[in-house]
Amino acid sequence: MNTQLQLHKPVQKRSFLDKIKPNPKNAGYYFIAPIMVLFCVFMVYPIIRSFILSFQKFDAGHYKFVGFDNYILLFKDDIFLQALKNNFWYLIIQVPIMILLALILAVMINSQFLKYKGFFRMAFFMPAVTALVAYALVFRLLLNTDFGFINFILSKFGLPRVDWLNGEFTSKLSIIIAMTWRWTGYNMIILLAGLQGISEEIYEACDIDGANAVQRFFKVTLPLMKPIILFCAITSTIGTLQLFDESFILTKGGPDNATISVAHYLYNTGFRFMKFGYAAAMSYVLVIIIAVLSLIQFKFAGGDE
Structure with a gap:
């Protein structure tokens, strides 16, 4: 009975540089990334911050949580x-x-x-x-x-x-x-x-x-x-x-x-x-x-x- 031994090529681990290397398939995301960052900074964050602010009251130099009082x-x-x-x-x-x-x-x-x-x-x-x-x-x-x-x-x-x-x-x-x-x-x-x-x-x-x-x-x-x-x-x-x-x-x-x-x-x-x-x-x-x-x-x- 002949036994065939198959030699597998060892899997090489990807380095950190390989992981962050730009992939052409993701080119669209790279192009919109700067706009998305600006959108989050100037749109998403103010919306979240103002919503939190609506439950607060400015008193003596500090914001105090007041629930639904406003x-x-x-x-x-x-x-x-x-x-x-x-x-x-x-x-x-x-x-x-x-x-x-x-x-x-x-x-x-x-x-x-x-x-x-x-x-x-x-x-x-x-x-x-x-x-x-x-x-x-x-x-x-x-x-x-x-x-x-x-x-x-x-x-x-x-x-x-x-x-x-x-x-x-x-x-x-x-x-x-x-x-x-x-x-x-x-x-x-x-x-x-x-x-x-x-x-x-x-x-x-x-x-x-x-x-x-x-x-x-x-x-x-x-x-x-x-x-x-x-x-x-x-x-x-x-x-x-x-x-x-x-x-x-x-x-x-x-x-x-x-x-x-x-x-x-x-x-x-x-x-x-x-x-x-x-x-x-x-x-x-x-x-x-x-x-x-x-x-x-x-x-x-x-x-x-």
């Missing part, structure tokens, strides 16, 4: 509740009007009969790229009670001057007008892209079936535009609940906190009164509200489809 105190804070009410007031009134105007403008620009489409696209989109502070200051001048251009026009028609920035209702209306002017063109561009993505063959089939323009819009265009409109509604909701510049610059939160937003009050709490724990708790309550409203919109509009 969150409980929020719902007993009259200014926070007023700011939250103002944000919802802006959301309910401004967002539907803005999206409706954006859709009308998008349909008009997408029309075959309109000339100079490039000019109109640029003109309507320009407010969205205007500096926030600059546009708020311009509106502050336009709506000035004594020498504002709007009151000048009203006086030419024999109408009384309006105290746009100091009345409880008119100050809210001023913010809504300013926000609508700034963001309608931005949403119009998104909706226009959606309209241009609808195949012409669908409209040709509608013409063959004898559908008129109104029927085409409500039976074909709107259903196909539903995901785009939902996207605009969600992003506009998030933006409105994060409203800061208009409240801070245009009305300064007045009169008597009638126009103050949650983000404006958060800024005052954290950077004027140095209550960083309380401000952090406020920010996370705002995040939860935004997430819940976005989920409701998504489910209500059939986003799963």
Whole structure:
């Protein structure tokens, strides 16, 4: 009986240098590693740190753990509740009007009969790229009670001057007008892209079936535009609940906190009164509200489809 002996080559241990030697298969990870480090330093860490901070209170030079006291105190804070009410007031009134105007403008620009489409696209989109502070200051001048251009026009028609920035209702209306002017063109561009993505063959089939323009819009265009409109509604909701510049610059939160937003009050709490724990708790309550409203919109509009 012959016995064959097989000699196995001894396994060599990989050195440390061999282990850390770059592998071409992992090249993609090497390229994104610097960005991921920056993302963790400037995004992930601040999120975790602010969440921990929301359970703390700055007292006598030290942060002290206070549990859920900051969150409980929020719902007993009259200014926070007023700011939250103002944000919802802006959301309910401004967002539907803005999206409706954006859709009308998008349909008009997408029309075959309109000339100079490039000019109109640029003109309507320009407010969205205007500096926030600059546009708020311009509106502050336009709506000035004594020498504002709007009151000048009203006086030419024999109408009384309006105290746009100091009345409880008119100050809210001023913010809504300013926000609508700034963001309608931005949403119009998104909706226009959606309209241009609808195949012409669908409209040709509608013409063959004898559908008129109104029927085409409500039976074909709107259903196909539903995901785009939902996207605009969600992003506009998030933006409105994060409203800061208009409240801070245009009305300064007045009169008597009638126009103050949650983000404006958060800024005052954290950077004027140095209550960083309380401000952090406020920010996370705002995040939860935004997430819940976005989920409701998504489910209500059939986003799963």
